[in-house]
Amino acid sequence: MTLAIIETGKSQIQNPKSQRVDTPFGMVDYEQVAINGSEVCWLDRHPLKSQIPNPKFQSPKPKAQILSPVDSRAVAMAARLLGAEQVIGVVRDAGVERPVVPADFIEFSSGRPTTFFETMGAGYVQQEPPFCPEMSQALRAAGAETGRTLLVLDELPEAAERAWWNGRGVSLITPESQPEGALCRELELCYAVLVVPAGMQIAPLLATVVAHLPVERQCGCGTAVGGKWKLLLGSDVTH
């Protein structure tokens, strides 16, 4: 089972061999690396605009809704196309000194596509638990703290807004990781967030995480939409 890491900007893995995967929502840069003997796809969160749609997708054409700075559908779909079933979204610059696994999240982002599904009711994915429990467990086993709530806004908030949230016990604030997580669940991928200090090398931590990841998924993430995500892909896609 392949692990995918989603991170903003260039990967910190040495000797990178950058590749690209095409999705209907944009091209995604990634690197294939080996961590602790496991294959890991290290994806860049921000997709490049794809000029030519991939004809093998049968998904409804992307709606011309609101101009989006980040279309998280691209990176979630890329993880799925690369064969990953477990995804860790890495969040930096959230003001932590040690790695943290959030216990829950609140999302108030806007202008980002939030679903692959317009029909079938498949987009009504449960958020209980909000993150994959097995992935979160593996991250905790690698030494990450837990218990806090992650707030996702469009941008980092101003002082007064931050104070309002801090007064409600919400101090982990980031513009990243949602709706990426919900989109991963729509594709029946396991997803968990790892909040790390800016500039921290996370490869050693991930080596421990990989050792603790389950070989067979026992969580509910693999049945979140009853397999309906396969309808988004052409029949020649085997993953």
Add this chain to the structure above:
Amino acid sequence: VQHVQGEQIVEGLLVLKGVVIFGGTAAYHIDPADFATVVERRVVETPYGPSPAFYRLEKSLSENPKSQIPNPKSQSPISNLQSPHPKSKIQNPKSPTPSSIWYASRHGEGKLERSARFVNHRANLWAARALGVEMVLSWNGVGAINPALRVGEMVVPAAIMDWTRHRISSFQEEAINRRERGERREEKSEEGGARSVERGIGLFLAEGAALREAARTIDHIKNGRDPRQVANPFDERARQVIYSVLRIPYSESDYTQYAIGNRQFPVYVCTEGPRLETAAEIELAAELGADVVGMTLCPEVWLAAELGLAYASLCLVTNFATGRKQIDPRRDFGPSVAERGMNVLLAVAKRLTAENAEDAEKKREEERGIVE
């Protein structure tokens, strides 16, 4: 019969030219012909695309409707109304009958065709207005936040929190473009620190208010309710009639059993979706006073207000919200939700419309009785 329109409905007497019932959760499981005689089926071409099928329902229900009602689809072909130019004033088409009750399903027919996020609210409301209705009644499946509620209960929301982020909540072009261009942040920096706190959490309410303020300048909206007064989009008189149909004695104290603490009116929070909310989001909504959560009512209520349509919603509790399922773990999204919604709202619609002048006069007498 002198008909009242728009804002006057609130103060005046409730005898309306037309009412539309929008079916929400589970509406795709039912056939309107099982509840009333379908006399007309119509798809309205709007500037925002074709509307869903609107069914005009006869008010007199037969004892055994299923046996007597022909298939509505074979009865009348789809007819289109002339669609007005998007920038022209809304034409008030001739209403074919003194009072008509229309029904349409938001999410499609037969199956769930559109999730709540993708309902074409502008086409729905435009069509309703073009059909000459004066009030929108809708039913919605909601998740309960208030622990005093139980699955299967109904509430009629009195206030709304708009937490949607992607939906077009105005007919007004400029406002829509502004929203699409994402100019929200600029406004924020002008407002300064204290205001930005409000925007931080009340940002969606504040933005809605700004949109509606801009929308006020548009010609076709001048005839509607003043959008500045749409802080509460729900029609109090319609709520009163719904409660009287539900045989809940109407007074503020009688339904505070549904409220959090000493809150007097049920509050609905509309989230973006389609993913369900997290436990932390529900906790926040509860802290801000929400009693039920759904994904459907916004921007329907704002659009209805812009067109001068009175609005009331019947919320049926289908489940408990995330993190509160231990209060009542049941889930009910089956046809019975739609059946209850349809039956209650049909009864309400019948109370609000009149078949002829005599009937209207009689109803006015009744209304006076209810009010006093």
